Amino acid sequence: MPSMPEVADSPARFSLATEGACLRISLAGDWTKDGPLPDFPQLRDGSEVRWSVEELGKVDSALPAWIQGLERAAPPGVSFRHEGLPPRIRGWVLLASADAESDGGEESLPWIARLGLWATLSKASWLRAVSHIGELALGLARLLVGRAKVNWQEFPQLLRTTGPDALPITLLLGFLTGVIMAYVGMIQLGKVGANIYVANLVGLAMAREMGALMTGVVACGRTSTAFASHLGSMNVSQETDALRAIGLRPVEYLGVPRLLAVLAVLPLLSVFATAAGILGGMAVAVGYGMSAEQYANQVIEAVSVRSFLTGLIKAHAFALIVAWAGCYRGHVARRNARGVGEAATTAAVLGITLLVVADAAFAVLFNLFAFY
């Protein structure tokens, strides 16, 4: 026996003959999975289709599949009489049609209706997001009064993966950010002979803005995506359902420790990133002939406690965003392999978008309350 079936020698074809209100379709050739099947003939509403076979060659389930496709495509007034088919084929056609009727197909909606559906879906997804935030907040509140059931067992590991494991990349990005800003500053400030203020520029920008922001971006890429894909795959394998089945609240049980871990670790990382950025600026400044001591003094003078606090407040807010984006996207992930991938991607996109939005909001707020 050949491993692959042979290509059909004589292609599937049919001829049409009209006999009054009745349309006779005569089948010929090989009707197999290995050749193309002819296009459906146009059927007039109200006509009756009958079959006859002449020189029918090799046949497999491609023929009943084609006949059923024709039945589905025909206008509702067309009737089919299958007596002319070979008994075996007729059996197949009848069996599947009977089942199709009993199952009741799902209507396909016109695109405009689907748009409406989409609108409600997206409204529903807003509601879901809000209710997820609510559940998470409730979990934290229950934790405060000692009634929450939380998976503390994974907490140390969560701390480690969100903190120390992320430290090298956070330091590197912080350092390079400082370097970039110092170069920009050197060129611009050099024009007016104010090189020395590069230290102020880098110090302030790192402490108030870039330290927390870069840390947040790194955490979105590492932590949010990890949370989303982990929680998403727990969804797929019904592990979250199993938690619910024994009376635990998945959002609380899994979400609260993640939120706390990020909240504990991300501000610290942000301090490290700020320090690395200031060092990066120093490296450039020293390259341009400034002394390290001069640079350090200038930074200490420029960066007030308030500026430092500004960065720290932001880092806490960013931590909430990073943890929530990951938990939320994982929580609502579709229950299949692709859903897990989508959860990770959308968690990163959602997290970074919210970070930037929040940063802008902070800029306005701090300005309003003259907190600088």
Added chain:
Amino acid sequence: MPEPRVRCSDLAVGHDGREVVGGVSFAVEPGQVVAVVGPSGCGKSTLMRALAGLDPAMAGDSWILGERLGGLDEAGHDALLRRVGFMFQGSALWSSLTLAENVELPLREFARCGARERRLLALHKLGQVGLLGAADKHPAEISGGMAKRAGLARALALDPEVLFLDEPSAGLDPVTSARLDDLILRLRDGLGTSIVLVSHEVPSIRRLADFCVYLDPVSRTMAATGKIDDFLRPDAHPGARDFFSRHAQP
């Protein structure tokens, strides 16, 4: 006498070097339906996988469509698997594909038809198991019984000559289960498909199976073969008799 579609002689199967069941010998002729029966954990699924060539056997020989498993190179083995359909106990549908795409995938890989023909065939197969309305759903969006039937539709995609069904009717309601029996009979009568199935439903076995293979968990062997009524006689294998008389009670 035509070549048996499936044959095994003194076959032993197991996992990780540990034998689960041994001494299995029987043959399935074209158009025959054979039921593998026994208490759960006795090795029915393990035997089915080995018979279908999905896992190697530990000892003994088996043949599918006249080819000895183990005597084939990899390409020959794969070509053989294409002529065999397997429905898994746990459905094993690909979760990122819709039901129609699940049925289309074997066609895409192994048949030479175009996308339109594939879609027609997939809908035809899904229609046979009563799932036409769910063709564009994902496996996570359907019930367990529907997933079973979708697994069967996928197993039928390439019109296999031999079909292995691991507990096709477990977890189905009586109506769906009876319709599945009809489909199995039609496969046997219409296409001459040989079917090896695992089942616990005595009425269904009585209706479908030409004979049963009873795997005994105590002796870890194939303890008996025969018609279901042979097992209910007083002189039958005690384990098998016990098994069937318990299951025969309503």
